[in-house]
Amino acid sequence: MYFVTGGSFNGKSIWVKTHFNLKETDATWIPLFSGERIHLDDINFSNSVIVIEGLEYGIRSTILNNDSEVRKSFTILMQTLKQWEEEDPDRRVIWIGSEVGKGIVPMEKLSREWRDMTGWVYQDLAKMSKQVWLVWYGLATSLKG
Structure with a gap:
């Protein structure tokens, strides 16, 4: 699996398309910007590349739906997709998520919970x-690998 993070509107998606040499038809793109929750049943596995974009919004949506097991839900999803990827050397799962909070602790409870949970899920994803x-600004720095 691959994880790309950075600032909002800093060119992450364009960088992914360029770096992985992807065209829209080469991959299943799953945008979570509108508050969608991601479920395995909704993923089209016909392409060998899956790109999940707007991960931070998927996390927020899961929190808003009162899922008390947010981190566990995402861990299971990540493990399942990693297993799918490892079954075929041509498969790739690419996660794209924006940085949330930049170290600033929000005053509002929901915003704090979102920032914290996003940080924990991103740590889990980075490990996997x-x-x-x-x-940042279209320029990538390798953090792992």
């Missing part, structure tokens, strides 16, 4: 990922 990049 083969490579991790930080993208």
Whole structure:
């Protein structure tokens, strides 16, 4: 698995398309920006590449739906997708998530919970990922791999 993080609107998706040489039809793109929750049943596994984009919004949506096991839910999802990826050397799962909070602790409870949970899920994802990049202003720095 691969994880790309960085600032909002800093070119992460474009960098992923360029770095992995992807066209829209080469991959199943799953955008979570509109508050969608991600479920395995909703993923189209017909392509060998799956890109999950807007991970921070998927985490927020899960919190808003009163899922008390947010971190566990994402860990199970990540483990399942990692296993799918490892079954075929041509498969890739690429996660894209923006940095939340930049170290500033929000005053509002929900915003704090979202920032904290996003940080924990990103740590779990970074541990499971083969490579991790930080993208700012279209420039990538390798953090792992």
